[in-house]
Amino acid sequence: MTNxxxxxxxxxxxxxGKTFISTNLFNLLQKKGLNVALVxxxxxxxxxxxxxxxxxxxxxxxxxxxIPELDLSKCTYCGKCAEYCNYNAIFFLKEPxxxxxxxxxxxxxxxxxxxxxxxxxxxxxxxxxxxxxFALSPKSAxxxxxxxxxxxxxxxxxxxxxxxxxxxxxxxxxxxxGIGCPxxxxxxxxxxxxxxTEPTPYGLSDLKQSIETLxxxxxxxxxxxxxxxxxxxxxxxYLQKENIPLLMxxxxxxxxxxxxxxxxxxxxxxxxxxxxxxxxxxxIKEEYGNSNN
Amino acid sequence: xxxxxxxxxxxxGKSSISAAxxxxxxxxxxxxxxxxxxxxxxxxxxxxxxEHAIITGQKAVINxxxxxxxxxxxDYCRFDAIxxxxxxxxxxxxxxxxxxxxxxxxxQEAIDIIDEDKSRMYAGRFKNGRMVYGRLAPGEExxxxxxxxxxxxxxxxxxxxxxxxxxxxxxxGIGCSxxxxxTGxxxxxxxxxxxxxxxxxxxxxxxxxxxxxxKTSVIINKCDINExxxxxxxxxxxxxxxxxxxxxxxxxxxxxAMVNCRSITDFAPDAxxxxxxxxxxxxxx
Numbered sequence: 001m002t003n004x005x006x007x008x009x010x011x012x013x014x015x016x017g018k019t020f021i022s023t024n025l026f027n028l029l030q031k032k033g034l035n036v037a038l039v040x041x042x043x044x045x046x047x048x049x050x051x052x053x054x055x056x057x058x059x060x061x062x063x064x065x066x067i068p069e070l071d072l073s074k075c076t077y078c079g080k081c082a083e084y085c086n087y088n089a090i091f092f093l094k095e096p097x098x099x100x101x102x103x104x105x106x107x108x109x110x111x112x113x114x115x116x117x118x119x120x121x122x123x124x125x126x127x128x129x130x131x132x133x134f135a136l137s138p139k140s141a142x143x144x145x146x147x148x149x150x151x152x153x154x155x156x157x158x159x160x161x162x163x164x165x166x167x168x169x170x171x172x173x174x175x176x177x178g179i180g181c182p183x184x185x186x187x188x189x190x191x192x193x194x195x196x197t198e199p200t201p202y203g204l205s206d207l208k209q210s211i212e213t214l215x216x217x218x219x220x221x222x223x224x225x226x227x228x229x230x231x232x233x234x235x236x237x238y239l240q241k242e243n244i245p246l247l248m249x250x251x252x253x254x255x256x257x258x259x260x261x262x263x264x265x266x267x268x269x270x271x272x273x274x275x276x277x278x279x280x281x282x283x284i285k286e287e288y289g290n291s292n293n
Numbered sequence: 294x295x296x297x298x299x300x301x302x303x304x305x306g307k308s309s310i311s312a313a314x315x316x317x318x319x320x321x322x323x324x325x326x327x328x329x330x331x332x333x334x335x336x337x338x339x340x341x342x343x344e345h346a347i348i349t350g351q352k353a354v355i356n357x358x359x360x361x362x363x364x365x366x367x368d369y370c371r372f373d374a375i376x377x378x379x380x381x382x383x384x385x386x387x388x389x390x391x392x393x394x395x396x397x398x399x400x401q402e403a404i405d406i407i408d409e410d411k412s413r414m415y416a417g418r419f420k421n422g423r424m425v426y427g428r429l430a431p432g433e434e435x436x437x438x439x440x441x442x443x444x445x446x447x448x449x450x451x452x453x454x455x456x457x458x459x460x461x462x463x464x465x466g467i468g469c470s471x472x473x474x475x476t477g478x479x480x481x482x483x484x485x486x487x488x489x490x491x492x493x494x495x496x497x498x499x500x501x502x503x504x505x506x507x508k509t510s511v512i513i514n515k516c517d518i519n520e521x522x523x524x525x526x527x528x529x530x531x532x533x534x535x536x537x538x539x540x541x542x543x544x545x546x547x548x549x550a551m552v553n554c555r556s557i558t559d560f561a562p563d564a565x566x567x568x569x570x571x572x573x574x575x576x577x578x
Contacts, residue, residue, distance in 0.1 A: 149501055180434060
């Protein structure tokens with residue numbers, strides 16, 4: 001078997017239409033009978049499930065990290081654990097003797113347990129979120145990452161969800177917005193990145209930042225312009241000048257916004273859009289082929 | 294008063310509304326805490342008199358001259374960030390969390406730690422007062438830390454210059470940078486949109502603000518895209534005792550204002566949407 005093809009759908013700016021593109025593309029491919037998974041990597045605000053309601057829940061599992069638990073009867077208040085913690089997640093005072101774990105900012109790296117020479121630190125599970133798998137057909141699934149509300153970093157939950165997609169021929173990632181750690185963890189595991197943007201000054205500025213980040217990671221990418229017709233033309237000049245492939249353009253259309261607001265997929269309602277997403281997939285495959293040969 | 298504008302879901306119009314609120318003030322400190330995708334400086338083109346390098350974290354680098362490829366560090370790393378290939382140990386930079394544990398356990402002292410210092414914070418003046426913003430360098434992490442620095446600076450400027458109000462334009466999501474943007478503020482405004490995703494994300498966002506016991510209100514932007522959903526959001530807010538301080542219809546003028554580098558209330562002060570924003574402003578400030 002050849003390696004699976006892994007494509008991330010991402011954007012710097014939020015609300016440009018990542019989920020709109022990824023759910024429609026996935027839906028089309030699963031209807032065609034492909035062996036395909038969509039991983040919702042926007043663990044802070046996962047939305048794909050809202051559009052793919054017919055998927056049957058197959059399994060949900062917890063994602064935990066190990067965090068320290070202190071046994072103060074063994075603690076000598078030496079302070080080495082606080083010194084080892086690079087996240088300031090252990091509050092320590094020598095006089096009066098205070099040592100406290102700030103659980104919400106702990107990254108679960110285990111350094112404090114290694115630091116402690118007195119056996120005063122053991123570890124316990126700390127719930128970060130859940131990964132759920134919904135089967136759309138015998139050959140396709142939506143895999144959702146979802147952080148527990150209040151968890152600072154979604155990275156471990158995203159990683160666990162991506163692992164769950166092993167075994168599929170084709171894997172799509174609906175990436176989180178921005179260029180921070182959740183975005184990087186997602187695109188790092190993709191072979192090709194589709195950046196969805198809108199033709200506004202904010203859209204362009206954020207697109208440039210995403211591209212700069214992807215260049216640093218040696219990733220191939222192409223761009224989809226959503227809400228075309230809104231804003232200005234500057235982005236087209238930029239793409240041309242930088243020789244960046246424009247994979248698809250979706251016009252600004254209130255009807256699309258209305259159907260999106262109701263959780264409806266265009267690829268279930270309109271054969272014209274089915275055709276457009278089919279062309280998009282072929283374009284991506286071609287670009288993917290070019291970038292990997 | 295320190296007031297944060299966040300959204301949960303991205304693209305609901307948070308920054309456009311923050312910009313409008315900021316220009317309705319005679320003098321304000323505007324803090325752009327969406328450090329992943331800072332945009333307000335594009336609009337207001339502040340004249341910056343301060344630039345600070347912010348160390349957002351650290352990364353491990355293996356000194357191959359000293360490394361004996363024993364692999365001990367691999368056993369300790371919990372981030373899958375160290376791999377052994379052809380008897381050579383390497384750090385997978387994107388996975389390194391900067392915990393430093395590998396460098397502490399290495400018997401050869403072969404792991405160096407370098408600072409991630411390319412992210413920047415800027416402070417300056419714009420036509421309605423002062424502005425602070427952060428820009429995360431591509432590939433750097435810990436946005437929460439940069440957000441805290443931006444907020445500290447905004448508070449310092451407000452204190453020194455006697456400016457009463459700080460407006461924070463927050464990031465999307467509910468992770469570390471969103472949490473850092475709202476902890477300890479006087480009020481939070483959540484901007485949502487009447488879509489299934491909007492409502493879903495709003496619920497999670499309100500759970501966060503309730504968890505921190507923050508005074509929270511909601512603005513429903515683009516409310517005419519789906520009136521039914523808009524009513525659902527209002528009902529949900531009413532049930533949870535959260536005031537809806539504004540409902541704005543979709544108006545392409547907002548994008549035109551952005552293209553012209555103006556806030557909507559400056560660009561079209563007499564437009565219906567500007568009037569609605571002013572009404573919300575009066576309720577909030």
